[in-house]
Amino acid sequence: MSVCIEKGGTGKSQTAVNLSAALVKHCKQKVLVVDLDPQGTSSLGFGISPLSTNTHAIHEVLGGEIAPEDAVYSYNDTDLCIMPSRHDLAIYGSEDFTEPLGNILRPMSSVFDFIFIDLPPTLGNFTTTALSLSDAALIPVNASSSVCIVALISQLRTIKTIVEENINSNLAVLGILACMVNNTRICTEVLTWMEEEYPDLMFQTKIRQNIKLAESLGLGEPIFDYAPDSYGALDYKSLAQEIMGRVS
Amino acid sequence: MDLLRRVVKKRSESSSAKNDVESLSRFSSRVAKLRGEGPMATSIEPEVTLEVVSINICDIEIPPTYLREAVGDVSPLVSSIKTYGIQQPLKVVKIRGSKKFSLVFGRRRLEAAKIAGFDAVPCIVELVTKEDRLQMLALAENMHRMDVTPVEQARAFKDLQIRGKVTANEIAAPLGLSVNVIKEITSLASKTR
Numbered sequence: 001m002s003v004c005i006e007k008g009g010t011g012k013s014q015t016a017v018n019l020s021a022a023l024v025k026h027c028k029q030k031v032l033v034v035d036l037d038p039q040g041t042s043s044l045g046f047g048i049s050p051l052s053t054n055t056h057a058i059h060e061v062l063g064g065e066i067a068p069e070d071a072v073y074s075y076n077d078t079d080l081c082i083m084p085s086r087h088d089l090a091i092y093g094s095e096d097f098t099e100p101l102g103n104i105l106r107p108m109s110s111v112f113d114f115i116f117i118d119l120p121p122t123l124g125n126f127t128t129t130a131l132s133l134s135d136a137a138l139i140p141v142n143a144s145s146s147v148c149i150v151a152l153i154s155q156l157r158t159i160k161t162i163v164e165e166n167i168n169s170n171l172a173v174l175g176i177l178a179c180m181v182n183n184t185r186i187c188t189e190v191l192t193w194m195e196e197e198y199p200d201l202m203f204q205t206k207i208r209q210n211i212k213l214a215e216s217l218g219l220g221e222p223i224f225d226y227a228p229d230s231y232g233a234l235d236y237k238s239l240a241q242e243i244m245g246r247v248s
Numbered sequence: 249m250d251l252l253r254r255v256v257k258k259r260s261e262s263s264s265a266k267n268d269v270e271s272l273s274r275f276s277s278r279v280a281k282l283r284g285e286g287p288m289a290t291s292i293e294p295e296v297t298l299e300v301v302s303i304n305i306c307d308i309e310i311p312p313t314y315l316r317e318a319v320g321d322v323s324p325l326v327s328s329i330k331t332y333g334i335q336q337p338l339k340v341v342k343i344r345g346s347k348k349f350s351l352v353f354g355r356r357r358l359e360a361a362k363i364a365g366f367d368a369v370p371c372i373v374e375l376v377t378k379e380d381r382l383q384m385l386a387l388a389e390n391m392h393r394m395d396v397t398p399v400e401q402a403r404a405f406k407d408l409q410i411r412g413k414v415t416a417n418e419i420a421a422p423l424g425l426s427v428n429v430i431k432e433i434t435s436l437a438s439k440t441r
Contacts, residue, residue, distance in 0.1 A: 096250060096251060098251060123255075123256070124252065125251070125252045128251050128252045128255045129251060132251060146279050149272070149275055150272065153268045153271060153272060157259050157262055157264055157265075157268060158255060158259055160259075160262065160264060161255055161258045161259040161262055162255060164258075165254065165255070165258050167251065167254070167255070183373055185282050186279065186282060188342060189275075189278040189279055189281075189282065190275075192278070192344060193274065193275045193278055196274075197271055197274070
């Protein structure tokens, strides 16, 4: 599942980290998060610094230097695993790597129930490659922004093109996730607009603006460890349950 | 890179381009309504309305599905709020396409405020707009007070089950009541009608 939108700061990494943690903790799933963003934000969310060389990273696997399993790290010995990225991954932004990535993901898909691919905030080679290999896309939208919906429209068009061009006819939009929801007027307008334009795609669960989510990502702990009683933890738990309902 | 070139080329020729433009313009006209509205630097109204905001009484409507039919005697409440003001904010939801709000709970306080001569009441604006969820919120707020009559409860439960397609189970848990109690109260609705 690709977690994608062609705009930054909307909640992609936050969702990749905390939704996967929720699926493991509350729904007993085995989940792998593949960080395909050279910025390594979701790696950071699991406490693996994209600046450090203490751990292996996905670009080494893509380059054939190490076996895929050598770059899979379990978070606190749970069924939640991360394949981290480092800035070195950036070279694949201009190189075709569909085949090596597919070769990494295919065997993993028989081990894990869910694989989430966290992506950079642009329409680029990482996004198109990941979408060409995904069964589904989850699109997090910053609901308190008045410009994010342009990125949403653009992202949906990219997905539609990939399906219509038969690059990946299996690709489906699992859902649009409203993040950073608060009680501002702009947020009400964004939510209402999205519900009217995409009534079948909106997740019923909304991720409320919650400072604990912002804090936890930088500190390298999923929200269920950092602040288990926060609204953020509650919202991602509901989302995990809603997704289990959608995929089963 | 061939993949990216192909996708970028094809998506610019996409048949949905016209729809996308129209969709975006519907959003723009929504946002345009906000111009000149809302808190300015000189306004006392907070930007994030998770906080309590003051809303004019004339802008609050009572929905036909509102839990309480009977407001009862509000005169003690009137004297209380004349002295101390309204201690607990009411909950309202924005009515789509209108500048008005619909009351979720707080009708007695609203009536008392009118009688006390207030122009505005403190409110929290609820984000959720799904009807059954709003009715659940209103129930959760009102159930633990002694003054909702069994007939009112029965009517609300029945309404939720028929119109909201909510099961007795789903009503019971958030209110901290047993399913049997919910069923018993609901059965009252058919007896009284």
